[in-house]
Amino acid sequence: MWGCTHGQSSKPTTQSVEKQSFEPKNGTKRKRAGPPNSIEDKRDEQPVKLKTSNDAAATTPRNTSSSKAPKDGTQTSNGLSEKPLKRQKPESSPQAPRSSHGASQPSQPSNKTSRHRQHSDRGQSLPPHLLRKRDELLPVRKALPIWPQASAIKAALKKNNILVLTGETGSGKSTQVPQFLMNEPWCTKCIAITQPRRVAAISLARRVAEEMGSFMGSQSPVAKVGYSVRFDNATGPNTKVKFLTEGMLLQEMLRDPIMSQYSAVVVDEVHERSVNVDLILGFLRNLVSGVETGGKSTRTHPLRVIVMSATADVESLVTFFEDGQTSSKQEQGAKNPIAQKGGAQTQEGGAMQVKPGRISTCFVEGRQYPVKTVYLPQPTQDWVESALKIIFQIHYKEPLPGDILVFLTGQDTIEGLEKLVNDYAEGMDKDVPKLLALPLFAALPQHAQQRIFQSTPFRTRKVILATNIAETSVTVPGVRFVVDCGKSKIKQFRNRLGLESLLVKPISKSAAIQRKGRAGREAPGQCYRLYTEDGYNTMEERTIPEILRCDLSQSILTMKARGVDDVLNFPFLDRPPREAMEKALLQLLHLQALTDTGTISDQGLKIAKFPLTPTLGRVLVEAAKPERDCLLDAIDIISALSVENVFLNLVTEERKEEAEEARRELYRREGDHLTLLVTVQRYAEERTDRKVWCEKHFVSHRAMQNVMNIRKQLQQQCMQLKLLSKDDTQSDSAPSEARSQAILECMLRGFIHNTARMMPDGSYKTLIGNQTVAIHPSSVLFGRKVEAIVFNEFLFTGKAWARGVSAVQLDWVSEVVEAIM
DNA sequence: GAGCACTGC
Known part of the structure; x- marks a missing residue:
C-alpha cells in the first residue's frame, strides 16, 4: 500500500502527506529563479485573491508564508517544518489495526474506546500525545499558503453557497479547507471531502486528525475525523470531517439523494476529471439549484459546495454552476423514482436556484521549486534511445543527490529500457557513481514497487522508469530530474464497434506540466522533454476528460437511479456525444435495466446498486431468479472477474509449463468462467494456508484476497436486496452440469x-x-x-x-x- | 500462440 511509510524513508517526505507542503520553502523564491521555461507558469500573473462575482474583489492579505519561511529556497533541511511532519513515534500515529472487511461491521469497543468515552470533545481531556502533536503541527499549518485565506474563505461561504477554489500543489487546500469550515455556524452537520484515490482519502484523514488532535474514525466516539473507502469505513457518530472516494460519495448519493447528513461537500482534484467527479458535479449542480430534490426530500438548509482544482480553469466551473439553467428546467418536470416512492411531489421550480453572481472564486498559490525545461532540438521516433542517452548525460553531468524519473508508456518499454540502462551502466568507469534502474508500474508486485522508497545506496543514483502511475498516484521521493517521453497509453471506447482499444497517444500540455512538476517537489529540478518545443506547442491543452472516451452505460444507469430521466440534458461539464449516450441507453434497454419508455426498471435499480458494471450486475440479478438458482456461484465468478489477473503471468517457458501443470486441476472444459469458479471455491475452502495454496497453483494471492473482499460485499448486498437469504451462504462445491449451464445462461443475459x-x-x-x-x-x-x-x-x-x-x-x-x- | 495506461464502487 502506498501511503504508509512510517519514516523508514531517508527523506522526511512521505507520500502519505503529499498534499501537505512539508518544506520550509520559500513560496516566492521560486518565481524567477528558473529560466523563462514555459508558458504554463501563470502564477505570477495571478495575485492571491478572493472575490465574489457579484461584488468588487475583496482582496485578502497576501500570502504571508514567504515572510515566515526561510528566504533561501534551496535550503532543504530546516527543523521548523520538517520535523513535525515526520511520522516519528508510533504513539503519535492515530492508526489502529483495522478490519478491512465489510463497511457494515460495527467498530469493536476496545478498552481504549471506553476509556475515552467520557472525554469532552473540546480536547482538553484528550490524550496528551494527540494534543502535543496538534500543537506541533500548528506552526506548519500556519505557514501554508492557504492559511491567510481562512477568513476570506469563511466569509465567501457565509455569503454564497458555492466556492470555486483553485490551489496548486502544496497550497494545503485539501487539509485546511475542511478545518476552516467545520466550526462555522451554518456547519451543523458533516463535511464531505472527495478524493479520486483510496490512499489519498485515508492519508488525508490521518493527517487532518493529527492536526486537530483528534482520534480517527471508529477509534473513539469522540473522533471528529474519518474516512470512507470501499471495504474500509472509519467513521463514527461524531465524525465531522469525512474524506471519501468519489465512488463512495456517489453510492451515498443513491441512497440519500439530498445528502441530508452533510452541511458541505468539498470536491477535490476536479482537474483530474474522472467520470465520477463529472457525475458528482452534475448531481450537485442539480441539488443546489433545486432540481430533482422535490417535495419532502428538500433540504432544510442549503448545501455548501466547494469545488477545488489545481489548474486555473475557474471560468468553466463558474459558468457550469451559473448557467445551464435551461437544461435543469427541462429536468424539473422529470419523474424522480426515488422521490416518488416516498409519495413526494416535484418542487416548484426556482426556489433555490443559483443566480449569477452567487459563486465565489479563490486562487491560492502553491509551493514548487523552479524546474528548468529542456527540449530536444529535433523530433525523434525512437524515444527509448533518446531517454537512454539523456539518462547517462544527466548522470555524468549532474552531481548527486538527485534521482531521475522517466515517464514511459508501458511495461514493455519500461522493461526494455531497464535492461539497456543496466547494460550500459555495467560499462561505466569505477569512479562514476552507480546507477540503479527501478521499474514502476501498477501491475508490478507491491514489494517491487516499494523499492522506490528505499534509501539509495552510497554513491548511487536511482533511475525510476515509470508509467503514468507516477504522474498522480505515487509520489517518488528524491527526484530532481524528469525525462518525459510525451506519450501515454489511453483507453478509448469505440462506439460503433462497442470495443475498447488501448492506444499510445501524445499527452496534453497539462499532463506534461504535471510530469515536469515532479522534478521540483524537493529542490530545483530539470525536465527533459523527448520532443521539441514545437511538439509541445501542438499538444492539446488538456487531457480529454474520461467521460468523453468511455462506455457510458454505468454512468447513465447511475443517473437514472438517481432520478435523472432526461439524461441527454444532464448538466455535464463536458457533454459526451449524443451517439455515445444513445449507445449506452440501448445497451441498458437490452439488459432490461430500462423499460421501453426509458425509465429505470426495478431490475435496473437493483443493478445500479451493485459496485459492478451493468453487464455484471445483470448477471447477478439473473442468477438470483428461482429458475436459475446459482447466485452464489455467479458471485464467485463475478468477484474474480472484478480483479485483474487471478492467474499469475509467467515469463519463462519453463515456468509457464510448470503453471499449466499445476493449474490443470482448476481448469474446466466449459471455459474460463467455470475455471474461475473452481479457483475461487478451492481457495475459499483452503483452511491451512491460502498463501501456500496460491504459490502452488501460480495464483496471485493479492488478487484472491481482493476477490474474497468483493465476494463478501456482493453477498451482503444481495442479502440487503433480498436476492439471497442468510442461511444460504455456503456455496456447494463443483457445480453439476445443470448448474454449469444455468451459470452460463446467466452470463449470456449480461x-x-x-x-x-x-x-x-x-x-x-x-x-x-x-x-x-x-x-x-x-x-x-x-x-x-x-x-x-x-x-x-x-x-x-x-x-x-x-x-x-x-x-x-x-x-x-x-x-x-x-x-x- | 498474445501482451495489458490508470483509477474506483
Missing part, C-alpha cells in the same frame, strides 16, 4: 453483445455486429473449436480478441439475441 459463433472456416463472428474475433491465447479454450462462445471482454490490440471465454450452445445464444432484436 453479455449478449459479447457472443460469437464459429464459422465454417473455424473463425468466430459476433452475433451482434458480425465482427471477427479470436479466442485470446490466455483462455483455457484457446485452440478449441466450439459452436458458440460468450466472453467477458472484447479488446483490440492489433487484432480483435475475446478474453474470458466460455463455450455455450448456439441455441441458448439465439434465444437471448432474438429477444432483444
Whole structure:
C-alpha cells in the first residue's frame, strides 16, 4: 500500500502527506529563479485573491508564508517544518489495526474506546500525545499558503453557497479547507471531502486528525475525523470531517439523494476529471439549484459546495454552476423514482436556484521549486534511445543527490529500457557513481514497487522508469530530474464497434506540466522533454476528460437511479456525444435495466446498486431468479472477474509449463468462467494456508484476497436486496452440469453483445455486429473449436480478441439475441 | 500462440 511509510524513508517526505507542503520553502523564491521555461507558469500573473462575482474583489492579505519561511529556497533541511511532519513515534500515529472487511461491521469497543468515552470533545481531556502533536503541527499549518485565506474563505461561504477554489500543489487546500469550515455556524452537520484515490482519502484523514488532535474514525466516539473507502469505513457518530472516494460519495448519493447528513461537500482534484467527479458535479449542480430534490426530500438548509482544482480553469466551473439553467428546467418536470416512492411531489421550480453572481472564486498559490525545461532540438521516433542517452548525460553531468524519473508508456518499454540502462551502466568507469534502474508500474508486485522508497545506496543514483502511475498516484521521493517521453497509453471506447482499444497517444500540455512538476517537489529540478518545443506547442491543452472516451452505460444507469430521466440534458461539464449516450441507453434497454419508455426498471435499480458494471450486475440479478438458482456461484465468478489477473503471468517457458501443470486441476472444459469458479471455491475452502495454496497453483494471492473482499460485499448486498437469504451462504462445491449451464445462461443475459459463433472456416463472428474475433491465447479454450462462445471482454490490440471465454450452445445464444432484436 | 495506461464502487 502506498501511503504508509512510517519514516523508514531517508527523506522526511512521505507520500502519505503529499498534499501537505512539508518544506520550509520559500513560496516566492521560486518565481524567477528558473529560466523563462514555459508558458504554463501563470502564477505570477495571478495575485492571491478572493472575490465574489457579484461584488468588487475583496482582496485578502497576501500570502504571508514567504515572510515566515526561510528566504533561501534551496535550503532543504530546516527543523521548523520538517520535523513535525515526520511520522516519528508510533504513539503519535492515530492508526489502529483495522478490519478491512465489510463497511457494515460495527467498530469493536476496545478498552481504549471506553476509556475515552467520557472525554469532552473540546480536547482538553484528550490524550496528551494527540494534543502535543496538534500543537506541533500548528506552526506548519500556519505557514501554508492557504492559511491567510481562512477568513476570506469563511466569509465567501457565509455569503454564497458555492466556492470555486483553485490551489496548486502544496497550497494545503485539501487539509485546511475542511478545518476552516467545520466550526462555522451554518456547519451543523458533516463535511464531505472527495478524493479520486483510496490512499489519498485515508492519508488525508490521518493527517487532518493529527492536526486537530483528534482520534480517527471508529477509534473513539469522540473522533471528529474519518474516512470512507470501499471495504474500509472509519467513521463514527461524531465524525465531522469525512474524506471519501468519489465512488463512495456517489453510492451515498443513491441512497440519500439530498445528502441530508452533510452541511458541505468539498470536491477535490476536479482537474483530474474522472467520470465520477463529472457525475458528482452534475448531481450537485442539480441539488443546489433545486432540481430533482422535490417535495419532502428538500433540504432544510442549503448545501455548501466547494469545488477545488489545481489548474486555473475557474471560468468553466463558474459558468457550469451559473448557467445551464435551461437544461435543469427541462429536468424539473422529470419523474424522480426515488422521490416518488416516498409519495413526494416535484418542487416548484426556482426556489433555490443559483443566480449569477452567487459563486465565489479563490486562487491560492502553491509551493514548487523552479524546474528548468529542456527540449530536444529535433523530433525523434525512437524515444527509448533518446531517454537512454539523456539518462547517462544527466548522470555524468549532474552531481548527486538527485534521482531521475522517466515517464514511459508501458511495461514493455519500461522493461526494455531497464535492461539497456543496466547494460550500459555495467560499462561505466569505477569512479562514476552507480546507477540503479527501478521499474514502476501498477501491475508490478507491491514489494517491487516499494523499492522506490528505499534509501539509495552510497554513491548511487536511482533511475525510476515509470508509467503514468507516477504522474498522480505515487509520489517518488528524491527526484530532481524528469525525462518525459510525451506519450501515454489511453483507453478509448469505440462506439460503433462497442470495443475498447488501448492506444499510445501524445499527452496534453497539462499532463506534461504535471510530469515536469515532479522534478521540483524537493529542490530545483530539470525536465527533459523527448520532443521539441514545437511538439509541445501542438499538444492539446488538456487531457480529454474520461467521460468523453468511455462506455457510458454505468454512468447513465447511475443517473437514472438517481432520478435523472432526461439524461441527454444532464448538466455535464463536458457533454459526451449524443451517439455515445444513445449507445449506452440501448445497451441498458437490452439488459432490461430500462423499460421501453426509458425509465429505470426495478431490475435496473437493483443493478445500479451493485459496485459492478451493468453487464455484471445483470448477471447477478439473473442468477438470483428461482429458475436459475446459482447466485452464489455467479458471485464467485463475478468477484474474480472484478480483479485483474487471478492467474499469475509467467515469463519463462519453463515456468509457464510448470503453471499449466499445476493449474490443470482448476481448469474446466466449459471455459474460463467455470475455471474461475473452481479457483475461487478451492481457495475459499483452503483452511491451512491460502498463501501456500496460491504459490502452488501460480495464483496471485493479492488478487484472491481482493476477490474474497468483493465476494463478501456482493453477498451482503444481495442479502440487503433480498436476492439471497442468510442461511444460504455456503456455496456447494463443483457445480453439476445443470448448474454449469444455468451459470452460463446467466452470463449470456449480461453479455449478449459479447457472443460469437464459429464459422465454417473455424473463425468466430459476433452475433451482434458480425465482427471477427479470436479466442485470446490466455483462455483455457484457446485452440478449441466450439459452436458458440460468450466472453467477458472484447479488446483490440492489433487484432480483435475475446478474453474470458466460455463455450455455450448456439441455441441458448439465439434465444437471448432474438429477444432483444 | 498474445501482451495489458490508470483509477474506483
